Amino acid sequence: MSATHPDRPEEQPGRIMSGEMAEQPAVLRRILDEGAPRIREIAEQVAARNPRFVLLTARGTSDNAALYAKYLLEIRLGKPCGLTSMSTTTAYGARPDLTDVLVITVSQSGGSPDLVASAEAARAAGAITVAVTNNSDSPLAKVSEFHIDVLAGPEKALPATKTYTAELLALYLFVEGLRGGDGAAAKVLPELARQTLGRGAEVKALAGRYRFAERMVLTSRGYGYPTAKEAALKLMETSYIPALSYSGADLLHGPLAMVDNISPVIAIVTDGKGGEALQPVLDRLKDRGADLVVIGGREQVDAASAGFALPTADVPEELQPILEILPLQMLAYEVTIARGQDPDAPRALAKVTRTH
Structure with missing residues (x-):
């Protein structure tokens, strides 16, 4: 770690992570104001196809967001739901029958090759594929049938913070949309997040x-x-x-x-x-x-x-x-x-x- 100087605060350790944590109330507000209509539209299209069960694919921080979605889907929607093992398709070449299965792939960058390959294979196997990312131009977004943009803006710190909470809220709104809800209960979150971070x-x-x-x-x-x-x-x-x-x-x-x-x-x-x-x-x-x-x-x-x-x-x-x-x-x-x-x-x- 390089030395820091009092007259050069931009070099202070943790400056980027701290700034991105502070952005979270605004990110949550942006999703509710700008992202929610598109999320609801995608949810309505997926719900109309009545998937028989759901598979979630992710790694790292996004894997924890996917686990949150698993609780939502099983409790709020009553759909059987599992977390995938990507190596079954990317390393072992398995080709399961995913007809009428909803496959949700969660990735901050949308760029990891195994996530992209897994989503591509799932779509070829008949799945309804939804990508949840912070990059609408990512390879994952392009190979998936539907894409949900979490609208967190560029995240430069290596530890993901604002993209994680953005993924959680986007997944909540998506599941609420699948069950015909409007997600209105989430409107309190930006202000409560601001209070908490303060x-x-x-x-x-x-x-x-x-x-x-x-x-x-x-x-x-x-x-x-x-x-x-x-x-x-x-x-x-x-x-x-x-x-x-x-x-x-x-x-x-x-x-x-x-x-x-x-x-x-x-x-x-x-x-x-x-x-x-x-x-x-x-x-x-x-x-x-x-x-x-x-x-x-x-x-x-x-x-x-x-x-x-x-x-x-x-x-x-x-x-x-x-x-x-x-x-x-x-x-x-x-x-x-x-x-x-x-x-x-x-x-x-x-x-x-x-x-x-």
């Missing part, structure tokens, strides 16, 4: 707990589980701290044994059925004396070692992940800065990962 001092105080952490565990259930996975990814790719993410149910099936009174644990407690399902896990973590930080409602935060209370009292459970990830993005940023590293440029990573 509380950086609280997050910076939390970050002090993790500056010297050797390992972290993140857990949640239901709609919050993709948030746990995405937060773990952000922490690993920026600060290089090994961060393990588990569904609360899976945490009890063995990994709980590694948690002790010096183990940092972050629990994302969604206000709703997912949070209720996580409560026995929180009780077990407290019994083990874990250093428990909660991202969630005020009551759950007050009962933990520390936390960040989210403004989600009147937000439907299925929309809360768009707010949950914001303090965790800021946490990854602050921990990385505290460890003397630059979150804009994690080592060994490229913005477009070209897997095959």
Whole structure:
């Protein structure tokens, strides 16, 4: 990392990531104002073809967005839904019958060769293909029957932030469109996101707990589980701290044994059925004396070692992940800065990962 100079703030570590995090309220507003009509139009065309089930294809941060869509599709739409293994077609040459199957491929860049090849193969096999990207001119958009632009604008920092929340909102609006909804519940998100991002001092105080952490565990259930996975990814790719993410149910099936009174644990407690399902896990973590930080409602935060209370009292459970990830993005940023590293440029990573 090159030296920085007080009179040249453009070289400050993390400047790009910080700026892109701050753009998220405007990006969410843009999707609601400009993107929603086109998303609804695509959803209506897909719904008219009545797909028998859904497959989701993605990698990295977009894979966590796809997992969120899986919860939406199964809970809100009642459609069987799975996450694909691209190597079955790209490496092994499998050619499944995908007639009347909806295949949604999520990719920030739309440029990874395996995603493009997988979508192309799915369309040739009879699938209804929808690409969700931040690049309408991408190869993935061109090979797919339908394209949803998440309208996040150029993202230059290697850790994806604004494209992730944009993908979540676009996928929510798409699923709502499939079921005939208008997505009106999402209109509160830009302002609530602005309020949440304005509380950086609280997050910076939390970050002090993790500056010297050797390992972290993140857990949640239901709609919050993709948030746990995405937060773990952000922490690993920026600060290089090994961060393990588990569904609360899976945490009890063995990994709980590694948690002790010096183990940092972050629990994302969604206000709703997912949070209720996580409560026995929180009780077990407290019994083990874990250093428990909660991202969630005020009551759950007050009962933990520390936390960040989210403004989600009147937000439907299925929309809360768009707010949950914001303090965790800021946490990854602050921990990385505290460890003397630059979150804009994690080592060994490229913005477009070209897997095959």
